[in-house]
Amino acid sequence: MSLLSKRLQAVRPSQTKAMTAKAAALREQGIDIVTLSQGEPDFDTPDAIRKAGIAAILGGRTRYTAVAGDKSLRDAIRQKLLRDNSLDYDIEQITVGCGAKQVVFNALFASLDSDDEVIIPTPCWVSYPDMVRLAGGNPVLVACHERCGFKLRPEELDAAITPRTKWLMLNSPNNPTGAVYSRAELAALAEVLRRHPQVHVLSDDIYEKLVYDVPFCTMADAAPDLFDRTLTVNGVSKSSAMTGWRLGYGAGPAYLVKAMNTIQGQTSSHTSSISQYAAIEAIAGDQGYVADFVTDFRRRRDLVVGKINAAPGLQCRVPDGAFYVFISCASVIGKTTSQGKVIETDMDFALYLLEQFGVAVVPGSGFMASPYIRISYASSLNDLERACARIQTACETLCENEKNHEQSKITA
Known part of the structure; x- marks a missing residue:
């Protein structure tokens, strides 16, 4: 008989924490990971x-x-x-x-x-x-x-x-x-x-x-x-x-x-x-520092929104507050990775970004909404530039794989 309560059995671990922990584990193996999964300002306490x-x-x-x-x-x-x-x-x-x-x-x-x-x-x-x-x-x-x-x-x-x-x-x-x-x-x-x-x-x-x-x-x-x-x-x-x-x-x-x-x-x-x-x-x-925080966050937000909306298969709204971008990945669902795995869910896409391109994001299913991913832009501009470039490449790779697959069907 299990000691654990039925109430606890209905509770799931946080996907935010899970993706951040998985990214940390990969980083400990020496893999270069840009973590955009944690909802935490990167500024020092004033x-x-x-x-x-x-x-x-x-x-x-x-x-x-x-x-x-x-x-x-x-x-x-x-x-x-x-x-x-x-x-x-x-x-x-x-x-x-x-x-x-x-x-x-x-x-x-x-x-x-x-x-x-x-x-x-x-x-x-x-x-x-x-x-x-x-x-x-x-x-x-x-x-x-x-x-x-x-x-x-x-x-x-x-x-x-x-x-x-x-x-x-x-x-x-x-x-x-x-x-x-x-x-x-x-x-x-x-x-x-x-x-x-x-x-x-x-x-x-x-x-x-x-x-x-x-x-x-x-x-x-x-x-x-x-x-x-x-x-x-x-x-x-x-x-x-x-x-x-x-x-x-x-x-x-x-x-x-x-x-x-x-x-x-x-x-x-x-x-x-x-x-x-x-x-x-x-x-x-x-609280003069708050205005500085907002100025930095706005600059980062605008960078990320522009880069994400330029990536094939992704689109997002401009957020009015907080420090997250919630990105629709509906157009990449059904595409196939270079390893032959079909992206069937937003979790698949999040794992694809993490494991093959070194970017940690959170799948929208953790927030009760699919197919989306969440990016936290509470990171340095350098990290955001690197992450967005990798996401762009990841999406272009999926599109290229689809194009090659269609071409192979035509020539077969």
Whole structure:
């Protein structure tokens, strides 16, 4: 008899982590790999934030904090939400976790009973459906098509809601597509939600600061009457290049935040005290570096989009936010590699790029959308140039193989 739970058996390993690990293994064998699979800024954590962390260590601020987070950090978050998002929370409505991922999981675990439903627009971050399953709920995946900008439409939301629906999960800017919901689009979704008072909104705003030429808006601001039905989730990982510091936060109804703190108190307790004091600087200090990040990311985005759209068989939209390009590879499906293997899925294409051309990407199936691949452009321009050149060659090789195959049939 297996010791493992049935709940765990329904959960899949992250394809993002799996492709990054496979790339690392090949690199350890001495193979030149360009890794574009990891959702992590390549910038160093800004100097002022690092100094704040060092000061916390030297100042002996290394002991337990409140489970919900140090009061000074939660107050900085409260002021940030008011300043940037026009959202007015009490400090008891704010909780800090070991990354935004833990905040999301705590909310789901605190609120879902068996067979409760969570609507997740796809393409979506790889962890959302499995976190819902681990919490005992059922993910309801709603496909958002490229022709609609990969964004959920009101009629699609309305059709997906049932009496069992407890949450709508929204991620804007979106991982993996870079789609950003406008205030008007959020307001249109809110019109549907007003007819279904049992449905709450989990708004994952982790890429909030990384937008290009479009304004950011979050649901609780776009629809103030849904404020008490919304959990706003954010963090410092992406905007302040602090992925390894593991600090995210959530703000929402006091009863929900209290329940989330109970779960966190019985699992991880609080996140690192050092990370918390560094995050105060990240949230309340000078954030001029963010504009520099966005400028660099925009330059990289434009490079990748141009190169990818020039590669035969690939096409992509220009993303409005985050640091990903979501690429349709539908036109390479069915083509044959030089080794005689048919590319049948986006996973096949991702493995083809990795194993034969040394480029690590993530197949769209990991994000509940096929046939696509995701590229992270949070890498140096040099690495992006190298990777795109290899992808171009990979696609040209597939086209050449097809041409030769057709020619051989004619002459046979």
